[in-house]
Amino acid sequence: SNSTCSTIKQQDETILFHTGKTKVAFSALIEKGGAYGPFNTDVTLAFNKVFTNIGDAYKSCTGIFTAPVTGVYYFTFFYHAGGKHASLLRLFKNSEMIVRSSDHQTGSDTADNGGNAVVLQLQQGDQVYVRMPANHHVWAAENHTSFSGFQIS
Amino acid sequence: SNSTCSTIKQQDETILFHTGKTKVAFSALIEKGGAYGPFNTDVTLAFNKVFTNIGDAYKSCTGIFTAPVTGVYYFTFFYHAGGKHASLLRLFKNSEMIVRSSDHQTGSDTADNGGNAVVLQLQQGDQVYVRMPANHHVWAAENHTSFSGFQIS
Amino acid sequence: SNSTCSTIKQQDETILFHTGKTKVAFSALIEKGGAYGPFNTDVTLAFNKVFTNIGDAYKSCTGIFTAPVTGVYYFTFFYHAGGKHASLLRLFKNSEMIVRSSDHQTGSDTADNGGNAVVLQLQQGDQVYVRMPANHHVWAAENHTSFSGFQIS
Numbered sequence: 001s002n003s004t005c006s007t008i009k010q011q012d013e014t015i016l017f018h019t020g021k022t023k024v025a026f027s028a029l030i031e032k033g034g035a036y037g038p039f040n041t042d043v044t045l046a047f048n049k050v051f052t053n054i055g056d057a058y059k060s061c062t063g064i065f066t067a068p069v070t071g072v073y074y075f076t077f078f079y080h081a082g083g084k085h086a087s088l089l090r091l092f093k094n095s096e097m098i099v100r101s102s103d104h105q106t107g108s109d110t111a112d113n114g115g116n117a118v119v120l121q122l123q124q125g126d127q128v129y130v131r132m133p134a135n136h137h138v139w140a141a142e143n144h145t146s147f148s149g150f151q152i153s
Numbered sequence: 154s155n156s157t158c159s160t161i162k163q164q165d166e167t168i169l170f171h172t173g174k175t176k177v178a179f180s181a182l183i184e185k186g187g188a189y190g191p192f193n194t195d196v197t198l199a200f201n202k203v204f205t206n207i208g209d210a211y212k213s214c215t216g217i218f219t220a221p222v223t224g225v226y227y228f229t230f231f232y233h234a235g236g237k238h239a240s241l242l243r244l245f246k247n248s249e250m251i252v253r254s255s256d257h258q259t260g261s262d263t264a265d266n267g268g269n270a271v272v273l274q275l276q277q278g279d280q281v282y283v284r285m286p287a288n289h290h291v292w293a294a295e296n297h298t299s300f301s302g303f304q305i306s
Numbered sequence: 307s308n309s310t311c312s313t314i315k316q317q318d319e320t321i322l323f324h325t326g327k328t329k330v331a332f333s334a335l336i337e338k339g340g341a342y343g344p345f346n347t348d349v350t351l352a353f354n355k356v357f358t359n360i361g362d363a364y365k366s367c368t369g370i371f372t373a374p375v376t377g378v379y380y381f382t383f384f385y386h387a388g389g390k391h392a393s394l395l396r397l398f399k400n401s402e403m404i405v406r407s408s409d410h411q412t413g414s415d416t417a418d419n420g421g422n423a424v425v426l427q428l429q430q431g432d433q434v435y436v437r438m439p440a441n442h443h444v445w446a447a448e449n450h451t452s453f454s455g456f457q458i459s
Contacts, residue, residue, distance in 0.1 A: 182405065204404065231407065231421060268422075299422055301425050
């Protein structure tokens, strides 16, 4: 069931768009009640508070966006993290690391922000997701850390 | 009059687009000559240097974007702030806080950057804006702190 | 030849889109093997690892995007930098500085992130690019510092 994913459904998810101009688009936050990580292994961030998921191409249980049609897409992520551990997020297209954002462990600077964006040509079935390597952390609370994407053409 | 809003008009604002493909889009900076805040109350940021405002849906006097048509929109903001006070910006859809970005007060790290983005399904009349809570500040100078949005479909 | 630009071609660049919905879009990273700068003069960042360049409007040798058609475009950049020197990137439309992002030199905070975005109305032939002033630096390695843009309408 969806409850195992702790998906936070928004009212807007139920609005349907069935015009000829409809494009795939999604936007979600990762909300885990505070710091997320560090872990012993790399993890894919399952952004679980979904604002928008037109075309249902983003799966909040896994954090993976799968292109429903071949096309050009824009993706962006933003994160917040405390300074106690290093932070590092990497956006992947299938197994290829595309863009990333990171910050060092710093005792004096107790908060870090980062993000990145990319335009990607995707074939139907290509997957895009954000991963955090082992021994890093991110702030997964208070609507800080997000992953969004939409089809350009 | 517009002068009470200290709106800085750009030459580009006068260019009109009247093709079938025209979409709502805006982009603006907040320019107040330096640090803005901290204040005793929450404020909506009135980004007053407008680069683009196709559809005139963004009002620089208030900082509020009002969706002229039901559809899917992308919004993003970026900010710069000094370290002397904490920084925190929150993007709202009507009365609901959607995404935010923040940084701590830090004497050793004298500058902070942040931002966030979201894809939102809006009904005609829905309002989107960026607010700064009391006791926080942002750097409103030198083209640093911006708010942009456009209709995806 | 292209080799003088040290352009890193991606497999995806060869995918062509010839539908009526095709729009101009590009995305590239600057990859120079580590810190880039500080230099004695301002430089335009030639983002040389190109992920996407639909319409071939972005030139990786120069870092300059030239609008092939009049329209509305979205641009965004993200950067990472060490704390040893100040960081500052400015996005230009022709000779006009539009948005920027910066951070101070800070011994205690050894890493900085920043970025910005803007929606611009461009006439055919208008140029958009990112410049770094003299005496500043940016981290040009590991897929951190990017420049992307696409046509909205």
